[in-house]
Amino acid sequence: MYETIDESISVAGVYRQGKFIPKKFLWQQRAFVITQVTFVADIRDGSDTVRQYTVVASEASYRLLFNRTHETWRLKEVWCE
Amino acid sequence: MSERCSQNEQLSQSRQSIQDGHLSQSEQFSQESADTGKMLHVDINSYFATLLQQETPALRGKPMVVVKDVGRSCVIAASKEAKKLGIQTGSLVGDAKLRCLQAGKQLQIAPAQFDVYWSATRDLYALLRSFSPDTELFSLDEAFIPHASIQRLYPDPEVLGRELQVRIKQTLGEWVTCNVGIGPNRFLAKMQSETAPKGSVTRVNWQTAPALLAQTPFDSVCGIGHRLEKRLARLGVRVPYQINFFEPELLESMFGPFWSRELQKMAVGQEPHFLTRSATPLPHMKSVGRSITGYELCWSAELVRATLYNLVSEVMYKVRRMQLGGRRVAVSLRGDGQRWGAHRTLQTEIRHTAAMFSVVQSLLEQRQQPFPVIKIAVSLSLLKPWQATQQPLLPQWHRQERIAQAIDSMADKHGLFTITSGRLLRKKIIMPEVTGFLGDKTFQFGA
Numbered sequence: 001m002y003e004t005i006d007e008s009i010s011v012a013g014v015y016r017q018g019k020f021i022p023k024k025f026l027w028q029q030r031a032f033v034i035t036q037v038t039f040v041a042d043i044r045d046g047s048d049t050v051r052q053y054t055v056v057a058s059e060a061s062y063r064l065l066f067n068r069t070h071e072t073w074r075l076k077e078v079w080c081e
Numbered sequence: 082m083s084e085r086c087s088q089n090e091q092l093s094q095s096r097q098s099i100q101d102g103h104l105s106q107s108e109q110f111s112q113e114s115a116d117t118g119k120m121l122h123v124d125i126n127s128y129f130a131t132l133l134q135q136e137t138p139a140l141r142g143k144p145m146v147v148v149k150d151v152g153r154s155c156v157i158a159a160s161k162e163a164k165k166l167g168i169q170t171g172s173l174v175g176d177a178k179l180r181c182l183q184a185g186k187q188l189q190i191a192p193a194q195f196d197v198y199w200s201a202t203r204d205l206y207a208l209l210r211s212f213s214p215d216t217e218l219f220s221l222d223e224a225f226i227p228h229a230s231i232q233r234l235y236p237d238p239e240v241l242g243r244e245l246q247v248r249i250k251q252t253l254g255e256w257v258t259c260n261v262g263i264g265p266n267r268f269l270a271k272m273q274s275e276t277a278p279k280g281s282v283t284r285v286n287w288q289t290a291p292a293l294l295a296q297t298p299f300d301s302v303c304g305i306g307h308r309l310e311k312r313l314a315r316l317g318v319r320v321p322y323q324i325n326f327f328e329p330e331l332l333e334s335m336f337g338p339f340w341s342r343e344l345q346k347m348a349v350g351q352e353p354h355f356l357t358r359s360a361t362p363l364p365h366m367k368s369v370g371r372s373i374t375g376y377e378l379c380w381s382a383e384l385v386r387a388t389l390y391n392l393v394s395e396v397m398y399k400v401r402r403m404q405l406g407g408r409r410v411a412v413s414l415r416g417d418g419q420r421w422g423a424h425r426t427l428q429t430e431i432r433h434t435a436a437m438f439s440v441v442q443s444l445l446e447q448r449q450q451p452f453p454v455i456k457i458a459v460s461l462s463l464l465k466p467w468q469a470t471q472q473p474l475l476p477q478w479h480r481q482e483r484i485a486q487a488i489d490s491m492a493d494k495h496g497l498f499t500i501t502s503g504r505l506l507r508k509k510i511i512m513p514e515v516t517g518f519l520g521d522k523t524f525q526f527g528a
Binding site for chain 1: 136137138190191197200492493496499
């Protein structure tokens with residue numbers, strides 16, 4: 001079950017072949033190294049477009065939201081068994 | 082009227098092709114092969130559940146079900162692993178848990194993420210269209226690709242099918258598998274992929290079609306609903322091929338002129354009207370509807386009215402976005418083993434939430450014996466392009482139009498229901514969602 005977090009985070013990544021790939025994120029002063037991007041979805045919220053990256057870091061899944069209009073990152077949810 | 086005439090023409094032509102020539106069944110099958118090209122049917126396996134497993138590696142290989150929301154009890158999608166335990170779409174979560182318990186496994190339950198599924202469908206459609214611009218999206222996770230349009234690039238449809246599987250994995254993820262059925266028409270290609278093992282590329286031709294038709298139960302046959310399936314079962318008919326053993330006159334007396342004809346077509350592997358029609362894009366949608374099933378029986382008339390207003394708002398937003406107006410308003414309620422429905426056909430087209438809701442309210446007043454409600458549905462049909470209707474002159478209508486335009490522009494910018502009526506104050510707003518059948522694809526891709 002995904003648990004809601006909805007907190008602001010910092011994300012570092014690389015652009016490969018014109019696509020952004022998140023590599024690391026900083027949440028509550030702890031750095032999480034992303035080992036896999038398992039899913040990318042483009043979601044519209046009114047005129048805002050949000051890109052949701054589901055990533056695996058430290059063997060857990062995280063849903064990161066990038067608001068493409070405001071260029072902000074948030075940790076939306078984390079998977080908890 | 083013209084649609085009905087062309088439908089009758091089609092039916093009489095089809096009837097002639099089978100009955101007038103007194104063809105034997107084998108001749109009917111072989112004659113079809115002469116005039117039809119190949120069709121590929123791509124079907125993602127257990128779409129909602131597979132996407133969630135792709136997203137969350139911890140769920141892979143485990144029986145899991147998707148429910149509409151946290152706490153809901155009806156399974157809307159089951160993973161491949163859950164299906165092996167007999168858990169199907171429509172099963173109750175409690176039953177699913179019990180089946181898993183009996184198999185010594187733990188059931189994973191996750192709420193649906195319709196936005197994510199819709200995003201994946203857009204990616205899937207873009208990918209398939211990159212193969213062939215003639216791709217027909219049939220539902221959220223299914224599409225037909227006519228082989229003729231890419232025959233020169235991929236002379237062998239099986240090679241194309243395998244290439245599609247690889248590219249779908251690259252686009253949606255390595256856990257996502259799909260079936261590709263290849264057949265002489267949409268009906269047989271779909272039936273082939275529905276019945277083939279998961280992740281396969283399989284083929285049916287006119288020689289093997291009778292065997293497929295004789296082995297496929299009606300629940301895997303596109304175009305046959307539960308009620309028709311039950312009626313056929315009462316006659317001992319459980320697979321399409323058995324329909325061939327009935328005289329056309331007898332079928333007509335039992336199922337009427339339309340369905341007897343459709344059943345005869347399916348019995349010899351021909352495309353039913355439903356599939357042929359779905360391939361033809363409509364100039365505009367004929368109706369827009371929305372329904373919701375609640376968590377539990379609702380006795381509150383106020384809550385039922387608020388929910389109806391919520392659903393009507395969504396319907397009218399879509400209608401306005403597609404520049405349409407409609408004349409027939411319908412409402413139906415279900416619950417506690419009872420159902421009630423009513424509709425009214427208006428003289429002129431409407432496109433405002435207030436106008437439709439006032440009709441819904443007056444229809445509700447006709448309800449004689451109120452009962453607790455669990456399912457609520459509304460629809461607006463007899464839709465017509467707004468520009469083709471007579472424009473109202475009343476100042477009150479223009480005031481409503483200005484309000485609607487203001488609300489719509491806010492919805493476009495900040496999301497639907499950013500501004501809404503006080504009727505929904507302190508109520509949980511029901512947001513739009515995509516359905517598996519993707520009945521509103523004209524709106525989703527067009528508006």
